[in-house]
Every structure is written in C-alpha cells, then in structure tokens.
Amino acid sequence: MAVRLSDVARRAGVSVKTVSNVVHGYAHVRPDTRQRVQAVLDELGYLPNLSARSLRRGRSGLVALAVPALDVPYFAELSSAVVAAAEARGWTVLVDQTDGVLEREREVAAGLRKHLIDGLLLSPMALEAADLERARTRTPLVLLGERISTGGVDHVAVDNVQAARAATAHLVDLGARRVAAIGYQSGEAAGSGVARLRARGYEWALQDAGLPVDPALTPGVPGYGRREGAATMARLLDVPDPPDAVFCFNDTLALGALRAIADRGLRVPEDVAVIGFDDIEDGRFSNPSLSTVAPDKDAIAREGVAMLADRIDGRDGRNGGNAAGDAAVPAARDLRVPFELVLRESTEGRVR
Amino acid sequence: MAVRLSDVARRAGVSVKTVSNVVHGYAHVRPDTRQRVQAVLDELGYLPNLSARSLRRGRSGLVALAVPALDVPYFAELSSAVVAAAEARGWTVLVDQTDGVLEREREVAAGLRKHLIDGLLLSPMALEAADLERARTRTPLVLLGERISTGGVDHVAVDNVQAARAATAHLVDLGARRVAAIGYQSGEAAGSGVARLRARGYEWALQDAGLPVDPALTPGVPGYGRREGAATMARLLDVPDPPDAVFCFNDTLALGALRAIADRGLRVPEDVAVIGFDDIEDGRFSNPSLSTVAPDKDAIAREGVAMLADRIDGRDGRNGGNAAGDAAVPAARDLRVPFELVLRESTEGRVR
DNA sequence: CTGAAAGCGCTTACAG
DNA sequence: CTGAAAGCGCTTACAG
Numbered sequence: 002m003a004v005r006l007s008d009v010a011r012r013a014g015v016s017v018k019t020v021s022n023v024v025h026g027y028a029h030v031r032p033d034t035r036q037r038v039q040a041v042l043d044e045l046g047y048l049p050n051l052s053a054r055s056l057r058r059g060r061s062g063l064v065a066l067a068v069p070a071l072d073v074p075y076f077a078e079l080s081s082a083v084v085a086a087a088e089a090r091g092w093t094v095l096v097d098q099t100d101g102v103l104e105r106e107r108e109v110a111a112g113l114r115k116h117l118i119d120g121l122l123l124s125p126m127a128l129e130a131a132d133l134e135r136a137r138t139r140t141p142l143v144l145l146g147e148r149i150s151t152g153g154v155d156h157v158a159v160d161n162v163q164a165a166r167a168a169t170a171h172l173v174d175l176g177a178r179r180v181a182a183i184g185y186q187s188g189e190a191a192g193s194g195v196a197r198l199r200a201r202g203y204e205w206a207l208q209d210a211g212l213p214v215d216p217a218l219t220p221g222v223p224g225y226g227r228r229e230g231a232a233t234m235a236r237l238l239d240v241p242d243p244p245d246a247v248f249c250f251n252d253t254l255a256l257g258a259l260r261a262i263a264d265r266g267l268r269v270p271e272d273v274a275v276i277g278f279d280d281i282e283d284g285r286f287s288n289p290s291l292s293t294v295a296p297d298k299d300a301i302a303r304e305g306v307a308m309l310a311d312r313i314d315g316r317d318g319r320n321g322g323n324a325a326g327d328a329a330v331p332a333a334r335d336l337r338v339p340f341e342l343v344l345r346e347s348t349e350g351r352v353r
Numbered sequence: 354m355a356v357r358l359s360d361v362a363r364r365a366g367v368s369v370k371t372v373s374n375v376v377h378g379y380a381h382v383r384p385d386t387r388q389r390v391q392a393v394l395d396e397l398g399y400l401p402n403l404s405a406r407s408l409r410r411g412r413s414g415l416v417a418l419a420v421p422a423l424d425v426p427y428f429a430e431l432s433s434a435v436v437a438a439a440e441a442r443g444w445t446v447l448v449d450q451t452d453g454v455l456e457r458e459r460e461v462a463a464g465l466r467k468h469l470i471d472g473l474l475l476s477p478m479a480l481e482a483a484d485l486e487r488a489r490t491r492t493p494l495v496l497l498g499e500r501i502s503t504g505g506v507d508h509v510a511v512d513n514v515q516a517a518r519a520a521t522a523h524l525v526d527l528g529a530r531r532v533a534a535i536g537y538q539s540g541e542a543a544g545s546g547v548a549r550l551r552a553r554g555y556e557w558a559l560q561d562a563g564l565p566v567d568p569a570l571t572p573g574v575p576g577y578g579r580r581e582g583a584a585t586m587a588r589l590l591d592v593p594d595p596p597d598a599v600f601c602f603n604d605t606l607a608l609g610a611l612r613a614i615a616d617r618g619l620r621v622p623e624d625v626a627v628i629g630f631d632d633i634e635d636g637r638f639s640n641p642s643l644s645t646v647a648p649d650k651d652a653i654a655r656e657g658v659a660m661l662a663d664r665i666d667g668r669d670g671r672n673g674g675n676a677a678g679d680a681a682v683p684a685a686r687d688l689r690v691p692f693e694l695v696l697r698e699s700t701e702g703r704v705r
Numbered sequence: 706c707t708g709a710a711a712g713c714g715c716t717t718a719c720a721g
Numbered sequence: 722c723t724g725a726a727a728g729c730g731c732t733t734a735c736a737g
Binding site for chain 3: 015016017018019022029030031034053055056057058059
C-alpha cells in the first residue's frame with residue numbers, strides 16, 4: 002500500500018542505500034543520481050515509515066508530556082509552550098492526563114509506553130519522592146513545576162517559596178493586616194509540593210511583617226478550581242474578623258474568590274485585595290483584572306525540553322564515551338526560572 | 354539494554370511464541386507454563402517495544418490531534434475531552450498546534466507523520482475544501498467543529514448556524530433592537546467556516562425579527578481572543594447609535610467585551626446584554642457570568658474518536674471483506690452534536 | 706559514489 | 722499446547 006524505500010529504489014534503478022542517502026540529504030551522491038531519485042520520491046509520494054525508522058534507530062522522536070489536565074488553564078498554557086519547544090527540536094509530543102491522581106502519575110513514571118518515547122516531561126501533583134525511586138526506569142525524565150524533595154531527578158520550576166512570599170508581602174505592603182490564604186491542602190493531599198511550598202512562602206511573609214498565622218484564615222481546599230475558590234472565599238467572609246486581603250495559591254482559585262466577593266457586594270481591592278499565582282490569560286481581562294505571580298512558563302517549557310534533550314543525548318554515550326556506562330551520567334539538575342509580580346486592579350485598584 | 358521477548362523466552366526455557374501468547378493472554382498455554390513465563394516477565398520487567406510491534410502490526414495505537422492552539426480555552430477543553438476519549442480506546446494522542454495557519458494545517462492534513470499515526474483529528478481554521486482534496490492521503494481523517502463545504506471527509510460539529518441563530522434570537526427576545534456581532538472575519542480569513550456560519554445564523558435571527566443587518570454593528574476582527582473582543586467592543590460603544598446587545602462568536606471575545614463595557618462604566622445586561630459561544634469554564638465565574646451557547650464538547654470528542662475508529666477498522670478490510678478495496682468504503686459522515694443555550698447574568702441579570 | 710545484506714523486536718502463519 | 726522462521730521497512734557498517 003504505502004510506498005517503501007525499496008519501491009523507489011527499484012523504480013529509480015538504484016539501491017536502497019542510495020535512496021536513503023538522498024532522503025537524508027547525505028553527500029556522496031552524484032548530482033544526476035540525486036535528481037533522478039528525488040523525482041521518483043516526489044512522483045511516488047514517499048513518506049518514511051516512522052515505526053521502522055524508530056525501531057532501527059532506537060529513537061522515536063516522541064516525548065510524552067504528563068499533566069493533571071489539559072483543560073486547567075495553567076497546564077493548557079504550559080502544554081502549549083512545551084509542544085512548541087519540542088517541535089522546535091523536531092520532536093512530537095504525546096499527551097497524558099493524570100488528573101493529579103497518584104496512581105496515574107505512578108503509571109506514567111513507570112513508563113507505560115517506555116519503548117516508544119525517548120523521554121518524559123512530568124508535572125506531578127501527588128507523586129512523592131519514594132514513588133519515583135521505585136518507578137525509575139532508564140527513560141529520561143524531567144519534572145516540571147514541582148519540587149519533590151529528592152535529588153536524583155532533573156527538575157525545573159519557579160521558586161515557589163520566594164514567589165509566594167513576594168505575593169503575600171505585596172498584600173502586607175498595601176496595608177492589609179488580616180491576610181488570608183486559599184490553597185492549603187487538607188488531609189492526604191497535603192503532601193503535594195506546590196501547596197506546601199506556597200504555604201511556606203505565605204507564612205514566611207507574615208512572619209517578616211510580624212503578623213500571626215491565623216488558622217481561621219488558612220482553610221484547606223478540596224481542589225484548585227474557580228468553584229473551590231468561590232466557595233472558600235464565601236466562607237472566609239463569614240469569619241468573625243474577616244480578611245482584608247487574600248493570597249490564592251493559583252489564579253483559578255483567585256478568579257473564584259473575586260466572584261464570591263462580588264456576590265457579597267464587596268469591592269476589590271478596597272474591601273478585600275486579591276492576588277493569585279500563575280498569570281493565566283483569564284486574569285488579564287477579568288473584572289477586576291487580577292494581580293498575580295507570573296512564573297516564566299516559556300522558560301519552564303524551554304528549559305525542561307533542553308534538559309530532557311541533554312539526558313537523551315547523554316544516554317547515547319555522548320557524555321565522554323567511556324565504556325563504564327553509568328559512571329559519566331551527570332548529576333540531576335534543579336533549575337529555577339524567574340518570576341515576576343504582576344500588579345493589576347485586584348490589588349492596585351482601577352487605573353484611570 | 355531493554356528486555357526483549359527472546360530474553361524472557363530463553364530464561365523461561367520456552368519459545369518466543371509462547372511468551373507472546375502469555376503477554377497477550379491467549380489461550381492454549383498450559384497453566385504451569387503460563388505461570389512460569391509470567392514470573393520471568395515480572396522478574397525481568399519486560400515491556401514491549403512499541404515501535405517493533407507497530408511496524409509488524411501496521412498500527413501504532415497513536416492518533417494525532419491538530420488544533421490551532423492548546424492554550425485557547427475552547428481547544429484546551431476539547432483536547433482534554435479528545436485525549437480522554439482516545440484513552441478509553443487504548444489510543445494515545447499526539448498533539449499538533451497549527452496556529453490556525455493554513456500552511457500548517459495543510460502540512461498536517463498531508464500527513465507529516467502519516468506512517469506513525471493511525472488517524473488524524475483535525476480542527477481546521479483556515480483550511481478549505483480544495484486543500485483537503487489535494488492533501489488527502491490514506492490516513493483516516495475526521496474534521497472537528499468545522500464544516501468545510503465538501504463531502505468526502507468525516508466531520509462532527511455543532512450546528513453553528515442554528516446555534517448562532519438561537520443565541521441572537523435570545524438577545525432579540527430580551528428586547529434588544531441594536532444587536533451587534535463580534536467575530537466577523539475580514540479579508541483573507543473570511544473563508545473560515547465557523548465565522549461564516551455563525552454570521553449566517555446571526556443575520557438569520559435578525560431577519561426573523563424584522564431587524565436590519567447594520568454593517569456598523571458587524572465589525573471584522575483580527576483574532577478571536579479577549580484582547581480583540583475588548584478592542585472591538587470599545588469601538589462599538591463609540592458608534593453613533595451604539596448596540597444594546599452583542600452576540601460574540603466565541604466566549605473569549607465575549608469576556609473581552611465584558612471587560613470593555615465595564616471600563617466604560619456601563620452595566621451588563623442593563624445597558625448592553627452579552628452572549629458568547631463555547632461555554633468555556635471562565636464564563637461560569639466571570640463577573641458578570643456569561644450567557645453562552647454550549648456545544649456538547651464531550652460528544653464532539655467522543656463521536657469524533659468513534660468515527661475515526663470506524664475508518665481505521667474499515668481500512669483493515671473489516672467492512673465486508675470484499676477484495677475490491679475502495680468499493681466498500683462507507684460514505685463520509687456529517688454528524689451534528691446538540692447544543693444548549695446557557696443563560697447567565699450577562700443577559701439575565703443578577704439572580705438574587 | 707553505490708550496492709548487498711544484516712538486524713532492530715515484534716507478530717503470525719505454518720508445522721508438529 | 723509449543724516451536725522455528727519469515728518478514729514488517731528502515732539504517733548502517735562493510736565492501737567495492
């Protein structure tokens with residue numbers, strides 16, 4: 002059915018090797034031969050069989066990206082950047098949705114599709130270091146946007162603690178004295194790295210300002226969507242001494258909070274100032290627009306892909322060429338990308 | 354490096370065929386043999402080489418999904434649904450971003466990766482029927498969310514004309530008499546199917562109501578994001594006899610429009626009612642919340658994947674088993690999924 | 706500058 | 722119930 006290299010070779014009256022040389026643009030093909038072969042290639046509409054090529058080469062040109070969900074704005078934006086960065090390297094990205102569920106993340110890390118992909122970019126929610134130890138295979142892995150407290154695995158993320166601290170400090174600088182936080186994880190999920198790190202930054206900033214951490218202002222949330230943000234904010238407004246500012250651990254929580262505040266007829270930022278985290282597109286046009294921490298998502302994607310590329314190349318023995326194998330594998334890297342505080346109406350008020 | 358079937362066979366003292374039988378759970382393996390082989394499989398951590406399997410079988414279990422951009426909310430939600438639907442069939446989805454650019458869509462349709470994927474789901478923006486005719490390969494293709502005015506290719510979408518008509522009619526029913534539309538495509542891009550179809554529905558509804566189509570109220574837009582929605586709405590508010598309602602061809606345009614209206618200090622829906630299209634998550638929590646047309650995205654994903662599965666199976670000769678080949682290929686299907694009008698604050702006012 | 710041939714790891718008739 | 726062997730389409734030493 003499909004046109005093979007050998008079909009082209011026969012038709013052009015040359016060997017398969019020569020056709021292959023032409024396909025790959027190798028030198029050492031006489032110009033007239035090249036031209037003739039190319040003509041047949043075009044005429045027959047040859048397309049390489051990528052399964053065969055990948056079997057032979059031991060490389061597929063495919064990398065997997067595993068995120069909790071593609072339709073969560075932050076992951077949608079991150080995925081878009083990853084796909085673009087991978088494409089720039091000639092790779093194709095195959096997507097897995099884990100729902101942030103431990104078991105799914107474990108499966109993915111264990112290499113469900115190990116022999117088809119050249120590497121894996123994983124954005125874990127529930128995964129712990131121990132899971133990774135157990136699941137490690139030889140497939141190169143890079144963790145995105147999460148610090149699991151272990152070395153051993155490449156990782157790129159924003160400095161969540163400092164970023165959260167800066168966001169909270171901004172609220173304090175505005176004069177807020179009852180600064181709530183929405184995003185603490187309750188129960189089992191408390192292990193989730195992002196929540197823990199952002200909580201630490203929040204508490205740190207309060208400490209810096211000599212303000213107490215009031216448990217009444219740090220409710221646990223069952224999820225990180227707009228719905229949970231709105232419900233949690235509504236409850237916070239019922240606290241005896243309600244907050245005058247809120248740091249939300251992500252923008253969707255914050256957008257839900259804005260909604261809940263508006264429902265009470267309160268004003269943002271006059272009655273309650275709100276700041277989020279992620280700088281998703283929605284927050285730029287919400288009403289009021291949302292102040293937020295903007296991690297450099299393009300950098301996360303770009304650097305993550307670059308780190309993966311290094312690992313993939315390294316595995317092929319280009320890391321010094323020593324026969325000892327593992328000996329020359331470079332240590333895991335732990336890269337921080339920059340963030341920026343983006344101040345908009347939800348903390349600065351309407352600019353006229 | 355990796356464990357092969359033959360490694361397992363040698364270790365278990367059986368043939369490769371028997372190991373394969375165990376791996377696939379085939380019958381005709383003596384229980385004790387099966388058990389022994391399974392033990393070795395587990396011990397060695399065997400994982401099949403998917404490239405080899407796919408080369409041999411002529412199937413990869415991979416389908417490509419091509420959308421304009423993963424970070425556009427509608428496509429993020431659609432992609433999420435497609436990945437989930439594909440996974441339910443044991444397929445893995447590989448993602449392409451076309452930016453809605455004709456040349457990229459052409460490339461994708463022409464089968465950049467033809468021999469690695471079993472099929473393609475394409476959500477075209479710029480592609481015309483003629484492009485498809487030219488690019489058609491034997492790779493099964495299903496068009497998502499778009500009707501290109503040709504038969505010949507499977508297609509699943511909402512009825513854009515009727516949906517747009519219903520949305521516009523809702524505004525008219527509210528008493529609006531100067532109903533604007535944001536989303537007309539100017540220049541080259543005018544060919545884009547969605548814009549044309551939604552414009553048709555809009556005009557049809559006005560006609561139904563005996564209202565004129567005022568060119569001053571149907572400005573062309575250079576894009577479909579919040580930014581363009583805000584800018585276009587701002588200009589519409591400067592028209593001598595400004596609109597009292599707006600139908601936006603998608604929700605991001607509408608969210609931008611809401612923002613622009615608020616910036617003028619006008620009220621929604623009292624001064625200007627707004628309705629969008631897509632029912633993205635953002636609109637449920639925006640301020641005010643956004644009325645919209647909700648196409649059944651899960652159905653689009655599910656049915657699209659199902660249609661693709663039919664084509665893929667059909668190609669293998671299961672469509673009757675006649676030797677004539679093409680003769681039995683079923684005609685292209687053109688499926689409509691249901692939509693729903695979701696009325697929220699942007700047309701109904703705040704519900705107390 | 707070009708060719709003949711091995712082999713990547715799997716699946717699957719064909720035998721027995 | 723199990724085995725020996727061909728072949729999917731490519732890449733790549735090895736010859737010449």
